Structure formats: C-alpha cells, structure tokens
Amino acid sequence: MAILSLAIKSLLNRRFTASLVLISIALSVALLLGVERLRVESRNSFANTISGTDLIVGARSGSINLLLYSVFRIGDATNNISWKSYRHFANNKMVKWSIPISLGDSHRGYRVMGTSEDYFRYYRYSKHRQLEFLKGKPFEQVYQAVLGHEVAEKLGYSVGQEIIIAHGAGKTSFSMHKDKPFTVSGILAATGTPLDRTVHVSLQGIEAIHKGWIQGRKVPGLNISAERASRSDLTPNSITAFMLGLKSRIATFGLQREINEYPGEPLQAILPGITLQQLWDMMAVAENALLMVTGLVVLIGLVGMLTVMLAGLNERRREMAILRSVGARPMHILLLITGESLLLCLLGIAAGLVLLYTGLFITQPYIETLWGLYLSIGLPTEREWGLMGLIGLTGLVVGLVPGYRAYRYSLADGMSIRI
Amino acid sequence: MTETAISVNDLRYRWRKGHADVLDIPSWKVAKGEHIFIRGASGSGKSTLLALLAGVLLPQQGDIQILDKYVNRLSASQRDHFRADHIGFVFQLFNLIPYLSVIENVILPCRFSRFRKSKVNACGRSLEQEAIRLLNHLDMAGDKLLHRPVTELSVGQQQRVATARALIGSPEIVIADEPTSALDSEMREAFIELLFQECRESGSTLLFVSHDRQLESLFRHHIPLEELNRLEQETA
Ligand SMILES: Nc1ncnc2c1ncn2[C@@H]1O[C@H](COP(=O)(O)OP(=O)(O)OP(=O)(O)O)[C@@H](O)[C@H]1O
Ligand SMILES: [Mg+2]
Numbered sequence: 001m002a003i004l005s006l007a008i009k010s011l012l013n014r015r016f017t018a019s020l021v022l023i024s025i026a027l028s029v030a031l032l033l034g035v036e037r038l039r040v041e042s043r044n045s046f047a048n049t050i051s052g053t054d055l056i057v058g059a060r061s062g063s064i065n066l067l068l069y070s071v072f073r074i075g076d077a078t079n080n081i082s083w084k085s086y087r088h089f090a091n092n093k094m095v096k097w098s099i100p101i102s103l104g105d106s107h108r109g110y111r112v113m114g115t116s117e118d119y120f121r122y123y124r125y126s127k128h129r130q131l132e133f134l135k136g137k138p139f140e141q142v143y144q145a146v147l148g149h150e151v152a153e154k155l156g157y158s159v160g161q162e163i164i165i166a167h168g169a170g171k172t173s174f175s176m177h178k179d180k181p182f183t184v185s186g187i188l189a190a191t192g193t194p195l196d197r198t199v200h201v202s203l204q205g206i207e208a209i210h211k212g213w214i215q216g217r218k219v220p221g222l223n224i225s226a227e228r229a230s231r232s233d234l235t236p237n238s239i240t241a242f243m244l245g246l247k248s249r250i251a252t253f254g255l256q257r258e259i260n261e262y263p264g265e266p267l268q269a270i271l272p273g274i275t276l277q278q279l280w281d282m283m284a285v286a287e288n289a290l291l292m293v294t295g296l297v298v299l300i301g302l303v304g305m306l307t308v309m310l311a312g313l314n315e316r317r318r319e320m321a322i323l324r325s326v327g328a329r330p331m332h333i334l335l336l337i338t339g340e341s342l343l344l345c346l347l348g349i350a351a352g353l354v355l356l357y358t359g360l361f362i363t364q365p366y367i368e369t370l371w372g373l374y375l376s377i378g379l380p381t382e383r384e385w386g387l388m389g390l391i392g393l394t395g396l397v398v399g400l401v402p403g404y405r406a407y408r409y410s411l412a413d414g415m416s417i418r419i
Numbered sequence: 420m421t422e423t424a425i426s427v428n429d430l431r432y433r434w435r436k437g438h439a440d441v442l443d444i445p446s447w448k449v450a451k452g453e454h455i456f457i458r459g460a461s462g463s464g465k466s467t468l469l470a471l472l473a474g475v476l477l478p479q480q481g482d483i484q485i486l487d488k489y490v491n492r493l494s495a496s497q498r499d500h501f502r503a504d505h506i507g508f509v510f511q512l513f514n515l516i517p518y519l520s521v522i523e524n525v526i527l528p529c530r531f532s533r534f535r536k537s538k539v540n541a542c543g544r545s546l547e548q549e550a551i552r553l554l555n556h557l558d559m560a561g562d563k564l565l566h567r568p569v570t571e572l573s574v575g576q577q578q579r580v581a582t583a584r585a586l587i588g589s590p591e592i593v594i595a596d597e598p599t600s601a602l603d604s605e606m607r608e609a610f611i612e613l614l615f616q617e618c619r620e621s622g623s624t625l626l627f628v629s630h631d632r633q634l635e636s637l638f639r640h641h642i643p644l645e646e647l648n649r650l651e652q653e654t655a
Contacts, residue, residue, distance in 0.1 A: 002530035006519075013518030322514050324475065326584070327503020327531035329496055414475035415508070416466055 003332055007339040014312070021305045022348045028301040029352025029391060032294040033384055034359060039287050040383075041375050043280065046072070049193040050272050052124035054252050057081070057089065057259055058241035060266040064282070067275045070101055070241040073111045073194045077103065080238035085264050089244065094251040097122040099243040102206045102236065105165050105177070110151045112165050112199045114206030114239070120146070122245055125193050135159050136186030139202050142230040145182040146200040149190035154369075159184050163199070165209060177209040180226040192374045204234035244269075298391055302345065302398045309341055309402040317409055325415045334400075334407040341399025342392070349388050349395075353380070423484075424592060424624040425449040425472065430481035432464075432471060441467050443649040444481070451591070454615060454625040456635055459644030465628045468644070469594050472626070473506055474498030486591055503532035507585030507623070509598040509614075514581045515569040521559070524569060525550035525583045528590075535588025546587075553583040557613055574601045575610070582614060589621035596628050604633070611637050 011018045050071050058066040059079035068074040090098040099122060102114030120131050120138045136159040139146055147157055157163065162181040182201060190196055211229040224232075246252060252271060259269035320333050328336075357377065364375050380388070427447040433440045441464045449455055459465045470476045471483060474490040475498075483491050486505060490498055507528065508514075515524045526546040529536040539549045554560040557579040564572070569580065578598055585593050595614065599607040611627075611634065618625045627638065635641045 006516075009518045009523075318513065319516055322510070322516060323527075324499075325473070325502075325508040325510070325514075326528040327499055329499040332531075414470050415473065415510075416470065 003335045003339060007336055007343055011340055017308055018344060021308050021344055022351060024304050025301040025348025026351035026355055028298040029349050030355035032298050033356045035290055035294045036384060042373055045373055048126040051126060051128055053243045053272055054246045055244040055256060055269045056272055057267055057269045060268040063270045063275045064279050066270055077240045080240055082238050082265060083236050086239055086242050094246050094255055095244050096247045097245040100203060100239045101241045102203055103240045105167055107163055107165050107199045110197050110199055112201060114201055114203045125191055132189040134187045134189045139185045142204045142208050143182045144185040146186045147184055148196040148198045149188055150196040151199055152187040157184055180209045203236050207234040207236045302395055305341060305344055306398050306401055313402055313406055317413055320406060320410045321413055321415050324410055330407050330410045333410040334403045337406040338399040338403030342396050345395025346392055349391055422451045423448050424451040426484040428482045430478050432478045444647050445649060447647050451624055452622055453640055454638055456638035456641035457628045457644055461630055463644050465644055466596055469596055473502050504534040505591050507590040507593045509581045509585045509595040511597045512601045515577055517570050521565050521569055521580055522547055522550045524580055525587055527584060529588055538588045549587060553586055557583055575606050578610060586617050586621060591623060593618055593623045594626045
C-alpha cells in the first residue's frame with residue numbers, strides 16, 4: 001500500500017531520531033514484560049514448592065511467617081513446639097502421614113533441616129512429584145546427611161564426603177559442631193524449589209549435635225563425644241514445625257480447628273494453598289504498584305514519540321501540500337502520520353521482546369543462584385500478548401494526535417505551501 | 420472546433436466569512452491544449468484561483484467546470500480523485516518529497532491515481548520506464564542524477580523532476596504556480612521551453628502563473644488576472 005511504503009521511507013529518512021524513539025520504547029517494553037515475567041515465574045515457583053500437604057503446624061505466630069520458614073526457608077520460627085504435641089497429632093486417626101521439621105542450623109550458608117525418613121516418602125512438590133535421589137539414599141544413621149541438588153553442585157560434594165554443620169543460620173557462623181561431622185548419604189535430584197538449597201539430616205542427628213548445648217550455647221568444658229551422643233536417648237524435646245497429610249481432605253478444617261484450640265500449647269495450623277493465596281494478596285499491592293510504574297515508563301516512552309512526531313510536523317507541511325497536490329486525501333495524510341507512530345511503536349514492541357529474551361537468557365543463571373528462582377524461557381503468555389496489544393493500542397491512540405493535527409493542517413493549507 | 424478544458428462561471432471566493440472577496444470572475448474559458456500565462460501582482464489571488472480549479476477550495480458562489488466535470492459539485496473525496504487523475508502540478512520551490520528517490524518522486528501521482536497509472540501502462544511501459552523516459556527528455560536521466568537524494572539536486576534539477584512528476588500519466592491539465600521564480604533568467608526560458616514541449620507532446624492544457632512580466636512574451640496566450648477578476652478592476 002502506497003501510504004505504508006511512504007511511512008516506512010519517511011521513518012528511514014529520519015532513522016536517527018526514529019531509532020532513539022524506538023530504543024526508548026523497546027527498553028520500556030522490555031522492562032514491563034520483564035517485571036511481569038518475574039512476577040508470574042516467582043508465583044509459579046512458590047506454588048510449585050509444595051503440593052499434597054494438607055496442613056502445616058507450628059508455634060502460634062503469623063500464618064504467612066509459618067509458611068515462609070517451614071516451606072521456603074525464609075525467615076525463622078519465633079518459637080518451637082513440643083515433641084509431645086507433634087506425637088499427639090501425628091497419631092490422630094485422620095492423619096495419613098506426618099513430617100517433622102527442625103530448623104536452626106546451617107552448612108556454609110545453606111540451611112540444615114532435621115526431619116524423618118518420611119520426608120523422602122511423602123513430601124510432594126510441583127503437582128504431586130515425589131523427591132528423587134540423583135545419587136545415594138536417605139539417611140539411615142545419626143550422622144548422615146542428604147544434600148539438595150544445588151548444595152552438592154555448588155560445593156562440589158559427593159556421596160561419602162564429610163561435612164561440618166554450623167550452629168545458627170548464615171554463612172559466617174562461628175560456633176561449629178566440629179566434633180560431630182556428618183557423612184553425605186545421598187544427593188537429591190533438582191526440583192527447582194528451596195529444597196535444592198537444603199541439607200537434610202535426621203532429627204536424631206540434630207539432637208546429637210546439640211548434646212552439651214543449653215539454650216543454643218555450648219556449655220563450656222562439657223564435651224560429649226559423637227560416639228557417646230549417638231548412644232544416648234535422641235528423642236527430641238521440641239521441633240520447629242510439622243506437616244500433615246490427611247486420609248480425607250474433608251477432615252482438614254476440623255483438624256485445623258482442633259490444632260488451633262489445642263490446650264497443651266499455643267499451636268497454629270495452616271492450609272498451604274490458602275496461606276499462599278494470602279501471601280499473593282499481600283504482595284498484589286506491591287506487584288500492582290510495580291506494574292503501574294513500569295506501565296508509566298512505557299507511557300513516557302510513547303510520550304517521547306509524540307513529542308518527536310509533533311515537533312517534526314511543522315516542517316512537514318510542505319511535504320503534506322505536495323502529497324495533496326498529487327491526489328492524497330486529508331485522510332491519507334492522517335494515515336501516513338499516524339501510521340509512522342504506530343510503526344515505530346510496533347517496532348519498539350518487537351525490539352522490546354528481543355531485548356527481553358536476550359536479557360532472560362543472560363540473567364537466567366544469575367537469578368537462579370541469587371534468588372533460587374528458575375526462570376523458564378517460554379513463548380510470551382496470553383497476558384503478555386495482551387500487554388503488548390495494549391501498548392500497541394496506546395501507541396495508535398498517541399499516534400492519532402499528530403495524525404489529526406496533520407489532517408487539520410492539510411485541510412487548512414490545501415496545496416499552498418507554508419513554512 | 421476547439422473543446423473547452425476549463426470553464427468558470429460567476430465565481431466568487433472569499434477566505435473567511437465577513438472578509439472581502441478575493442476573487443470574482445464572471446466568466447472565463449480555456450480551450451483544450453492551450454498554454455496560458457496568467458499574470459498578477461503578489462497577493463492578487465493567483466494561487467487561490469489555482470486551488471479552486473484543483474478542487475482544494477470550494478467557491479462560495481458560481482461554477483467551475485474542468486473537462487466535463489463541475490468540480491465544485493463533487494464530494495471532497497471525488498475532488499481529490501479528480502485532481503489525482505487529471506491535473507499535474509509544479510510549484511515554486513522544493514516541491515519534491517525529501518525521503519523519496521528521484522524516480523519515486525516522479526511516479527508518486529500514479530500511486531494515488533489508477534487512471535494515470537493505467538494510461539502509462541497502456542503505452543506498454545512500466546512506471547519506472549516512463550519516469551526515466553520523461554526524465555530523459557528533461558535531461559535528467561544520468562545514472563548519477565537518478566540515484567542521488569533529491570535534497571542534493573540543484574534547484575533547476577529539482578524543478579525538472581517536478582515537471583516530470585506533473586507530466587507522468589499525461590494529465591489533461593498541467594498547472595504551474597511560479598515554477599521559475601528560483602531560477603535565473605536563462606534557465607527560466609529553457610525550463611519553459613521544456614514545459615511547452617512536454618505539454619504539447621501529451622496534449623495537456625497548461626496554466627502557468629507568475630507575477631513576472633518578462634515571461635509573458637514566451638506565451639501565445641496571456642491574461643492578466645485583473646482582466647478576469649472584477650474586483651481588481653474596481654480597485655484598480
Ligand atoms: N489560507 C489563507 N487564509 C486566509 N487568507 C489567505 C489564505 N491564503 C491566501 N490568503 C489571502 O488571499 C489573497 C490571495 O492570495 P494568493 O496566495 O492567492 O495570492 P497570489 O496571487 O498567489 O500571490 P503570490 O504571487 O505572492 O503567490 C491574499 O490577500 C492572501 O492574504
Ligand atoms: Mg501564489
């Protein structure tokens with residue numbers, strides 16, 4: 001079509017300013033789509049971390065806090081719960097399986113989680129997937145550990161290796177359980193969840209390394225050998241939290257109420273799905289704010305385009321008069337000027353997509369190590385297409401402004417050339 | 420018998436309501452194939468008259484007949500079509516589209532007029548071939564010239580490209596609004612000779628407008644706008 005080829009040639013003629021406009025639109029589009037990608041991917045990764053667990057129980061605090069520390073290894077528990085309470089509910093007739101969790105120690109920045117063998121049997125992630133061993137097998141003895149995939153990979157550990165566990169979380173913990181090293185018994189396959197960054201040991205192991213410790217401090221002068229510790233009674237007094245799988249989901253709410261009203265100690269039971277939803281609701285405000293800011297950045301890019309198009313319009317009145325003289329209708333002039341804006345905007349969106357995917361490919365490994373967030377690089381989602389469509393539509397509306405102005409000019413000027 | 424190309428009757432035009440009339444032409448006829456020189460002082464309304472003939476402006480009163488059409492009775496889009504099909508233009512200065520090549524500028528009218536395009540094709544030539552043929556006639560077909568950006572051409576060269584554009588597809592009417600005012604006197608005469616020759620060849624009626632008396636002698640027919648325009652006579 002004549003007008004389209006005119007628009008393309010006119011843009012090519014002004015390729016310097018046009019490419020500046022294009023770059024600013026492309027950057028803003030890449031930013032918007034990138035933020036949207038991160039939002040969706042982080043939601044997916046959270047949602048994929050736990051599956052098939054009906055209730056999570058911990059000391060009474062915020063439900064989101066409980067979910068975060070028990071499942072995502074984010075933050076810490078405010079209080080422990082007693083072993084007695086755990087056994088009480090683990091033996092409930094509605095309960096099919098239970099997994100105790102004991103947190104608080106670490107290994108070179110990776111969290112150590114005390115649990116039972118049932119963890120490897122019953123824990124499910126990402127739509128009912130079971131944990132798989134890449135190498136080795138679950139821990140069977142007190143001083144054995146199972147490594148998450150990333151722990152083994154990053155630290156270069158293999159089965160049979162000895163590791164020292166540090167007291168407390170964090171990379172630079174000074175108090176080490178040096179006298180009681182653990183042997184790696186197995187390495188888990190990658191799951192793309194915080195599990196990959198966890199060192200799993202038995203509850204007995206956690207208990208054993210804390211023999212001779214009171215209130216989180218080592219008692220000076222009291223040295224209990226690893227050998228002696230493993231032979232003593234290793235039933236823990238307390239754990240951090242536990243997960244429950246029920247025989248029937250119908251029982252969930254009843255048991256939840258029972259746990260919340262447990263007279264023995266203040267407990268709190270949460271449904272992971274519902275609490276995750278609460279977390280999303282809480283995050284939605286921040287997410288929407290972020291999306292709005294990036295949306296505004298796109299708008300600024302488009303306003304930049306508007307400025308450039310409007311500024312160039314006056315010196316193009318001669319061109320419009322010439323076009324009119326060879327038979328172009330005022331409508332053609334409107335289409336030409338608006339088409340140029342739309343073309344710039346669409347090219348900007350396309351370039352933005354290219355930028356986005358380049359950025360994703362480059363940053364994917366860094367994001368994975370930094371935040372443990374695995375970005376899957378797929379085709380744009382429906383929502384992303386929608387966003388791009390919206391940007392294109394906005395570009396069209398913005399382009400109508402100089403287009404309409406040019407239309408008015410060409411009606412007023414006719415063929416007379418004014419500068 | 421000579422046919423009329425242009426016929427104006429009882430025409431009145433003013434730019435705005437309440438303002439004085441710019442044009443008031445009781446009657447004026449131009450025969451087909453004539454080359455007419457219209458002279459008038461600056462601001463006398465020459466360009467306004469041409470815009471009325473081209474159907475870009477509409478008269479408040481009277482009729483304008485071009486070929487067999489009353490242009491003032493056509494709709495806006497019909498007038499635009501009519502102009503694209505039947506009228507070629509050359510303007511004063513810089514009347515090329517800066518981002519199109521020489522050839523693209525010449526064939527531009529054919530992009531808006533299927534009629535003119537089909538006229539070219541009827542001669543068995545492509546648009547490019549016809550453009551080069553016309554440029555050749557105007558001494559503009561050198562390879563170096565064809566591929567130069569139009570903004571780098573001299574004023575005289577630009578005017579010749581514009582002439583080729585006005586003539587492509589042999590429009591029945593060619594309108595030139597002070598096309599020579601930027602040329603020196605020698606080039607002026609050469610340019611007008613070229614224009615005559617091309618119009619004769621395609622049988623076009625030529626309306627040439629200028630305030631420059633010196634050019635008058637080159638034309639067989641010339642009319643001062645004052646003669647047509649009743650208003651000018653009154654105020655004169
Ligand atoms: N767009 C316009 N709006 C209002 N008045 C106009 C407009 N264009 C021209 N005029 C007025 O109409 C009158 C005739 O103008 P026109 O351009 O037709 O003169 P001209 O004979 O072509 O002059 P020149 O030789 O300088 O080109 C002038 O008085 C001018 O001020
Ligand atoms: Mg004029």
